[in-house]
Amino acid sequence: MNPKITRFLADRQPATPCLVLDVDQVEHRYRAITDVLPLTRVYYAVKANPAAPILNRLVSLGSSFDAASWEEIRLCLDAGASPDHISFGNTVKKASAIEAAYAAGVRMFVFDSGEELEKIARHAPGSKVYCRLIVANEGAEWPLSRKFGTSVSHARDLMLRARDMGLDPYGLSFHVGSQQTSTEAYEAAIAQVAMLFTDLSAAGLDLRMVNMGGGFPIRYREDVPEIDQFADTIHRALRQHFGNNLPETIVEPGRFIVAEAGVVSTEVVLVSKRGNDKGPRWVYLDIGRFGGLAETEGESIRYALRTGHDGDETGPVAIAGPTCDGADIMYEKAPYALPLSLRAGDRIEVLGTGAYVTTYCSTRFNGFAPLEEHYL
Amino acid sequence: MNPKITRFLADRQPATPCLVLDVDQVEHRYRAITDVLPLTRVYYAVKANPAAPILNRLVSLGSSFDAASWEEIRLCLDAGASPDHISFGNTVKKASAIEAAYAAGVRMFVFDSGEELEKIARHAPGSKVYCRLIVANEGAEWPLSRKFGTSVSHARDLMLRARDMGLDPYGLSFHVGSQQTSTEAYEAAIAQVAMLFTDLSAAGLDLRMVNMGGGFPIRYREDVPEIDQFADTIHRALRQHFGNNLPETIVEPGRFIVAEAGVVSTEVVLVSKRGNDKGPRWVYLDIGRFGGLAETEGESIRYALRTGHDGDETGPVAIAGPTCDGADIMYEKAPYALPLSLRAGDRIEVLGTGAYVTTYCSTRFNGFAPLEEHYL
Structure with missing residues (x-):
């Protein structure tokens, strides 16, 4: 067990139940992922733990943030994050929340339906948007389900519509499920995304970004692949499917950074x-x-x-x-x-x-x- | 829909999500159950909704209270409940919570294990105790599981031990599961309890109370038996299995009163x-x-x-x-x-x-x- 936490528990005997968290360890994990994915921007999934000491530390390290709600965006701004380091990463957003985010300077929004895209076009005009694809979640211990994401063909239509609506069709995202213990899940998803990049490019629309979501596992009772194995798989898949024309990439780790x-x-x-x-x-x-x-x-x-x-x-x-x-x-x-x-x-x-x-x-x-x- | 709530929503347009609750309806439901079970004391299951307006109203109606924690006991006391109208109804209690309840005047505790009984004997000496039996939960939409309750033979041993420990071996309880739509579940459980009353009486220990728990269902999307059908079944089962020697009886409705x-x-x-x-x-x-x-x-x-x-x-x-x-x-x-x-x-x-x-x-x-x- 972490010696700093052990000492705190022994010295202070805090009332139970309580969470004791070592913020230096958060920094260590943030660096671990940026070390192995140096070209990828890290958007910390705030929902994993939105405590101010964590957000403050991550802001000081230059992290970006994946927020699930206007309230989480406000927490990031309060911690000093710049609005252009924040993605509004929930495919289900109230119009009032989109408005508030836009007013605060946030310009990056996810969607997976035409209805949501219309809301974004109306309340956050000209923003960067990315569409979430549904991908396989096999291997995930906390899988996601049919609640999020859409098919490749529907995403294609929606990205073209986004352009027509005056939005910036920025890219695509996927999520392989939380506590994903199979590196292959990322590989298959990247292949899917790359095909849609090519397809849309032929239709005159050049996407620029791939958001690979989170899901990187941590060790609970059993060993899991190390983060560099995931990074190797991701790099190999990106090279294989995008060649020299690599897109911007994003990851959204939450559990990996704080658990x-x-x-x-x-x-x-x-x-x-x-x-x-x-x-x-x-x-x-x-x-x-x-x-x-x-x-x-x-x-x-x-x-x-x-x-x-x-x-x-x-x-x-x-x-x-x-x-x-x-x-x-x-x-x-x-x-x-x-x-x-x-x-x-x-x-x-x-x-x-x-x-x-x-x-x-x-x-x-x-x-x-x-x-x-x-x-x- | 309740006209008072409809009017409030129309006039006030409160921010969502919110709960709007008509406290008069709580009174109506409390009276509905005391009307059909006039000889049974009602211990409202505070965990269903511990809001002060509900507790205040129920105190004014003479209700008793089933509390799951010391914090819930304090809420009842704050609402003006007398400590002898409170049962500490969780089979899993911290020693500190038992102590606090005892200091506040609470004298009625449940248990389902020897370990818990020892805690009660030490921290709430001389109190009334009742043992929870495990009974079938078939028919319940939110069943309880093996987490609570013990076997008839174990309960028999524990009640005899309770007497030896200087506690007051008051009675037995069971819980047929929440949102229980079968009246027969109560009948079977009462039969089980009555046999143990007889058995312990032969061993020189006369129990006095049967706590029949809660579980009474409400109408969500489908019709459920009315409360008078449950009352009829309970009365018939009590007469059949206890004859003229009826014990004190208790019920612990929560959902039925406030949902x-x-x-x-x-x-x-x-x-x-x-x-x-x-x-x-x-x-x-x-x-x-x-x-x-x-x-x-x-x-x-x-x-x-x-x-x-x-x-x-x-x-x-x-x-x-x-x-x-x-x-x-x-x-x-x-x-x-x-x-x-x-x-x-x-x-x-x-x-x-x-x-x-x-x-x-x-x-x-x-x-x-x-x-x-x-x-x-």
Whole structure:
């Protein structure tokens, strides 16, 4: 575990549940991705964790930002980001949000439907627009679904319409799904995008940008490919499919940049074994699916856990949150084992929780306040 | 739709998304259940909606309260509830929460494990305790799972231990699952409880109370049995299994009391049809699974919708929330149809949303603020 966080937890014994996050680690991860993708602009996916200390640090490093809402754009501006370093990256935007972003100087918008394109043309005239394609999400632990993106043929029509509407048809985007563990997913998507570049060029429209989205995985309980393997695949695919005519490229990492920087510290509320029940012990923590660990839905993201009893003999457990909701179970099927010596009142550290935790947290489900946040 | 809410929405045009709730309707529903279960004490399940106007009204009506946490207990006390009208109804409690509740005068605690019983004996000596049994949840649209409750034989051992620990072994509880549409579920559970009463009586321990939990359903899109049908079943089962020696009884309705009193007003952000896509139109609202409509997970709770275009020709739709999260889809499989004339900017009212909405809402996922609440 990160020594700075370990020291903070030992010295301060903060009330649980809380997130402790090392902002230097965020910088380290930002540099790791810019090192291996030097020609690609990094738009940090603000939704992963919009805390001011993170945005401030990334602004100082020259990062750009992928915002999901006008409220996230405002957070970036408050942190000192220039509006031309912000992409309004949600395909579903209120007209009022587009207007506000445009008034603040934002000139880059995504879309995946004719209806959205019309809204952008009306409320953000002349802006750069890019169309999101639907691509395969196989290999992703938190896949995206049919909610976003459109087909190549529809995207082609829409980019031509964008030009006719006086917008700047800037490029195309895709998203291979979050916590994507297959490098090939990027390769296939780049090939698809390149074909549409060629096709549109023949129609007299030269696109300039490919937004490759995020999805780069981090290590939870299992090894994942390193970021340089993704970079190698991306470089190879770009060269193969675009030749010497390389487009501008963008990535939108969120989880990759902040997840490993954070640790959730939680308290064991109850360890119980019910009578003759043949099943595992149940371990109830003071944080669960509704306190921030929402990505445990369907047991998708399987966090690594550290206890003060590590090294003792372990036994299988089911792990649940503290609410009266039967759905507030994190792991019942996933093979988790915890020390037999674990007791109520013990602390457990949940690793890799810097992303997609604080903002998912419910306002006060069952009366529990949102988790505290500590940025070091 | 409730005329008071309709008038408020028309006159005030509140910013969306918001919940508008008619507190008189809460009173009406409280009276509906006390009318048909006159000998049963009603402990309102605070987690369904802990807003002060609701708690205040229920205190004035003489309701008792089922609290899931020390924070909920404090809300009840703030609303003027007497501590002896509060049950600490979560089987998973921090020692500090038990202590705080005891210090505030709360003397009624649930448990389903030996470990929890020990905590209660230590931090709330002499209190009334009741043990939660695990019962079948068939027929429930939001079932509970193996997270709570224990077997009859284990409960028997624990109640005897409770007496030995100086606690008051008060009774037994069960929960048939939320939005339970089968009256028989209560009948089967009462039979189970009665057998354990008899068995423990033979062992020299006379229990006095049966807590039948909540779960009473409300009408979303489909008819459900009326509350008097549940009451009839409960009365018949109690007479059949307890004869003339009727125990004290408790119910813990939450959804039943507040759900129908509330309406979420939301705005359509986008209606899109993607190219040659054979699928339905997609309708994106400014509230979704992470903005409060969490019970749409797995499309479990299927809310009824009202639009200003009702009566126009309709067509099939998928319905999603406003975030960049692929999991933020409410209905893709459930057969929903909405007017073909529906456009971005239109309002949609989501009925029956007075329960399990405001507190599930995320603090600010994707930057979106929690929904506003208006109590009339």
